[in-house]
Amino acid sequence: MLGVRHLLAWLVAFAGGIAMAQAQIAWPERPVKIIVPIGPGGSYDLVGRQVADVLSKRTGQSFFVENKPGAGTVVGTQAAAQSEPDGYTLVVGGLSNMAFNSALYSKLAYDPQRDFVPVALVYRFGYIMVARKDLPQARLADIVAAARANPGAISVATAGVGTGQHLVAAAFMKAAGVKLQEVPYKGSPPAFTDLLAGRIDLFFDSIAAGLPYVQSGQARGIAVLSSRRSAQALDVPTMSEAGVSGLDVDSWLGIFAPARTPPEIIARLRSDIRAVLPDLKERFEKSGGEVFDVPNDKIDAFVKSEYETWTKLIREAGIKLD
Numbered sequence: 001m002l003g004v005r006h007l008l009a010w011l012v013a014f015a016g017g018i019a020m021a022q023a024q025i026a027w028p029e030r031p032v033k034i035i036v037p038i039g040p041g042g043s044y045d046l047v048g049r050q051v052a053d054v055l056s057k058r059t060g061q062s063f064f065v066e067n068k069p070g071a072g073t074v075v076g077t078q079a080a081a082q083s084e085p086d087g088y089t090l091v092v093g094g095l096s097n098m099a100f101n102s103a104l105y106s107k108l109a110y111d112p113q114r115d116f117v118p119v120a121l122v123y124r125f126g127y128i129m130v131a132r133k134d135l136p137q138a139r140l141a142d143i144v145a146a147a148r149a150n151p152g153a154i155s156v157a158t159a160g161v162g163t164g165q166h167l168v169a170a171a172f173m174k175a176a177g178v179k180l181q182e183v184p185y186k187g188s189p190p191a192f193t194d195l196l197a198g199r200i201d202l203f204f205d206s207i208a209a210g211l212p213y214v215q216s217g218q219a220r221g222i223a224v225l226s227s228r229r230s231a232q233a234l235d236v237p238t239m240s241e242a243g244v245s246g247l248d249v250d251s252w253l254g255i256f257a258p259a260r261t262p263p264e265i266i267a268r269l270r271s272d273i274r275a276v277l278p279d280l281k282e283r284f285e286k287s288g289g290e291v292f293d294v295p296n297d298k299i300d301a302f303v304k305s306e307y308e309t310w311t312k313l314i315r316e317a318g319i320k321l322d
Contacts, residue, residue: 027087027265031062034255035091037076039069043206043289047123047253048092050283054276072162072321073097074108081110085258087265093118093256095164099307103314104162104321114259117266118303120273120296121254122280125289126226127168128210128236130219132198140223140242143202147178156180157191157203162321164251165191167310168204168225170317175239175247195219206251207232208288225249232288252292252306254299270296 032055036048045067052063068076073096080091091097098112110116129140137143137154147154158166161184173180183200185191188209194200196218203210207230214221214233221236227248229238239247255273257266274293281291294302 027268028059028061028063030088031064032087033089034063034065035076035080035089036065036067037069037073037080037091037097039067043123043125043251043253043287044073044092044094046284046287047255050280051092051122051255051273051276054279055272058272058276072101074101074105074110077101078109080256081115081258083258085260085262087257087261087269089258090119090269091116091256092253094253095251095306095310098256098303099310100162100164100167100314102307103311104319106320106322113304113307116256117259117261118299119255119257119266119269121252121292121294121299121302122273122277123254123284123289124250124252124292125287126207126224126230126250127164127204128207128214128224128230128233129172129202129204129222129239130195130210130214131202131222132195132200133218133220134198135201135220138220140237140239140244143222144176144178144244147176147180151179152181154180155183155201157195157200158182158184159188159191159205160184160186162319165204167314167319168249169202170319171249171313172204172225172239172244172247174313174317176244192219206288211288231290250292254292 034048034052036045038044048065052065055063068079077091077097080089083089093116101108102112137146143154156169158169160166188205191203192213195203196213207224211233213219221233223237223239223242224230224233225239225247227238229236277291277293284291
């Protein structure tokens with residue numbers, strides 16, 4: 001009798017395993033939406049569209065982008081958090097919506113740590129500190145020394161309160177122990193306009209955005225904010241090499257799913273995205289970034305660490321958007 005019970009239990013478990021395998025194979029049975037929480041253009045949109053393209057080809061099912069901008073990245077991300085956790089709605093997540101917003105807003109309608117599962121990190125890009133070409137301080141050490149001697153005498157542009165450019169500047173000031181005069185702009189283009197005209201001393205922006213001005217001689221590249229030199233700017237030192245340690249900053253983007261999405265769908269997505277990363281290498285490098293391949297067993301810890309690091313820095317700096 002005991003053997004019969006064991007056999008029945010095994011058959012039930014085996015049938016359950018078959019059902020799970022079938023569920024894995026069946027998904028996706030209809031188009032999958034990837035919410036991009038900003039308008040067309042920019043890195044979030046790039047990642048959403050490129051990932052949708054390669055997953056459509058791999059799975060034979062349509063993955064499509066829905067741009068849902070508003071309140072920075074809040075509106076689209078909130079919509080994703082409130083969607084059915086069935087694997088048919090995903091969202092592009094990065095530092096802005098999965099880390100910054102929790103500290104920037106007193107009342108955020110979603111919780112990045114509670115409401116989302118990081119599926120895969122796929123893209124990263126570095127930042128560069130650029131200076132007006134006639135700034136008397138030509139090296140990072142000289143800039144730091146001058147800023148310490150005369151707090152607020154050196155100006156730094158930001159692309160708006162709470163933007164990546166703003167928060168990277170705040171991280172630099174904390175790491176270097178200096179106070180710069182912050183001048184907010186509505187985006188990067190007007191900030192670069194004033195930098196090139198000599199009205200602003202410094203600006204932090206993506207390497208893709210800042211490097212052309214350095215290469216043309218219109219601005220000076222001071223340092224990159226990552227642990228390694230950029231392949232596009234090998235002659236520009238890292239912050240650590242130039243004398244400011246503890247400032248290894250990369251912006252990253254990936255695909256997130258609503259919490260409670262079935263684990264077998266998360267596993268399928270992770271497998272499929274890892275498989276298509278080589279197809280994204282050339283596309284991402286043309287944009288000034290690179291493929292960011294984080295092992296599946298390290299994704300959750302990485303995202304949590306980034307969340308904790310940036311929310312702490314933002315709160316300590318007293319930066320708010322409401």
